Amino acid sequence: MIRLNSARHLRTLGAIVAFSLLLANLAACGGGGGSTSTNTSPIKIGYTVSLTGDFSADGKAIQQGYQLWADTVNAHGGLLGRKVQLVSLDDASNPDQVTTDYQKLITVDKVDLTFGPFSTLLTKPASVVAHRYGYALPEGAGGGPSVFQQGLNNVFDVSLPVANNLVSFAQWILSLPAAQRPQTAAYATEDDPFTQPQVDLARQMLEQGGVHTSYYKVYAAETTDFTPIAQGVIASGAQVCVFGTLLPDVTAFIQAFKQQHFNPQALIATAGPDQGSQFLTNVGGAQTAEGIFVPNGWYPELNAPGNQAMVNAYIAKYGGTAADVSSDVPEAYSVGQVVQQAVTQNNSLDNAKLIQTLHSATFDSVQGKVKFDATGQNTMATAYQFQWQSGKLIPVFPSSVAAAPPEFPKPKWP
């Protein structure tokens, strides 16, 4: 037995203990990504947002969603005991700018994690840059098939896979009794990797079901004059209109249809009608919006973890009502939720581990359950069809979640 009865022995022992403690702390600090609880600096999460350009309306909503999530996390003690700090750059809705911005976020700003931008068009270059540096790119608004055909393992879309967005609408049309079922359909879509795949798949399904295509046009995303396209749809006399649009184009189509007294029996757009109060303001009110369909993977009353709290937080921070919440907000919020769960599970910010966990685990989000397949698409997302009825955007299909039956045919324009 060692006798610690001299001052020199005690000092030596004390030094050994102190040194051991120091070594233990240093070991905990290492391992790339910082899982130690002694690191109190904020966790930086970088992303680009379309504050200008074609996607600026959606970009703002995406930013709101990310910010709401960050506020929620920070109000509950942060992530791994550290505050979350969002670092954003304006990508001007430009793919080249996205590449530059993500390079800067990763190499200059040295963010710990990255989130995705808005749109398939911008997610593609972002995912390439993130992959180059070994970063995971979870995102909620870049679900076009071409994102997942790049052979990358680091991109994860928490939302509904885009190509299937209109499938349930096509199924519903074909399920109508023969006497009621529309015979003709018109399709007009931007040449955009988000809108065109959805419209093409819906067209394929409806044609196979006997609904004749009376008009089909693809137009450049930069188009500013939609009148000739609207005229073509009107001249076709189609009973169903399927549009691959964003808010500006669907607004222009509706305005032209009202002027020309053209009343299709059903009208669905891939995006635009899901923008809440912004859509109502642009088309001229709830009466004009009545009966218009839009696909979506979320709605304010959805019974999903954190959804009600998110909606309440949105209203408290930005005002308005639940119906005013753009569907881009929960898409972004879900990204934060999924990353939070994965990082917490790993107790690490290491991106390699994060990618592994994202590929293997199941997560909860305000949009429902999330589980990624090998390509990064969410296999558990549900495609709901929504319709504007009496000033509210409500789920009408599938019947298991329908707040009301679909309104068919669509009422005439006011």
Next chain:
Amino acid sequence: MDLSLIAEAVVLGILTGAVYALMASGLTLIFGVMDIINIAQGAFVVLGAYLSYVLAQHLHIDLFVGLLITMPVMFGLGVFVEWAFIRPLKRDRIMLSILVTYAIAIIIEGLLGRIFSTDLVRLDAWYATRSFNLFGFYIGYIYLFAFLLSVVLLGALYLILYRTKFGASLRAATQNRTAAQLIGIDVERVSALTFGIGVALTAAGGVAFGATNSFNPGSHYDLISRLLVIIVLGGMGSLGGALIASFGMLVIEDVTAVVWEPKWSTTVFFILLVLVLVVRPQGLFGQLAGRKE
């Protein structure tokens, strides 16, 4: 191919072209007198649209009636911008004007974004969605009213240019700025007023643009690119050229979209533009180089 569809495309192209003629006329006028390219013209149109939006939403003033307020305001803004940012440019005016006016456009966009956010809005009025029947097809009232407004304003501009002393001074400055100075014309005053007129016209353009398109602060990029193309085709500095080019561009694009494919509309127009410029580099009605210092 349904001929009525083509006829409709031509009619709508002319009506829409009048709106662009209004916006482009200010741009070409400014270049003609001042030798500067006002990249902020699109941003001024968007600003004019927002001013009309505020008047309509908060004071319930009709869009066209509101021009009695917005046009003088924009005129004053134009005079101020010329005095503060353009007049100090003494050398390399064309190149520097591009940079300076681009900066002004960014400032306008930023301020509008701060005040109104990036949410898309549209000018609403009963005539924005109503239409009347003309030979079997419907014409939107907004297009007719915008066309009539363009005729009135461009007619007034013509009268100013060709029936007033100021107009004579303006045309003299267009032909040769230095010579105009030498014969006693206050070129700086003419420039300020011309810039003011050019910007005032954007208020009217803003009403027509905002009532037929959803817009937000970032909408000026698409606009200015189209306006620049119009004045290049028409001949920089030529009002008549801007008019013809506006009609030409919109009719060609609309007919192409109907007869062929919408995605080729812009391509067809640009091919024709290149062909015109190969034959007439100065544009349809422009003057050849050596016009002025």
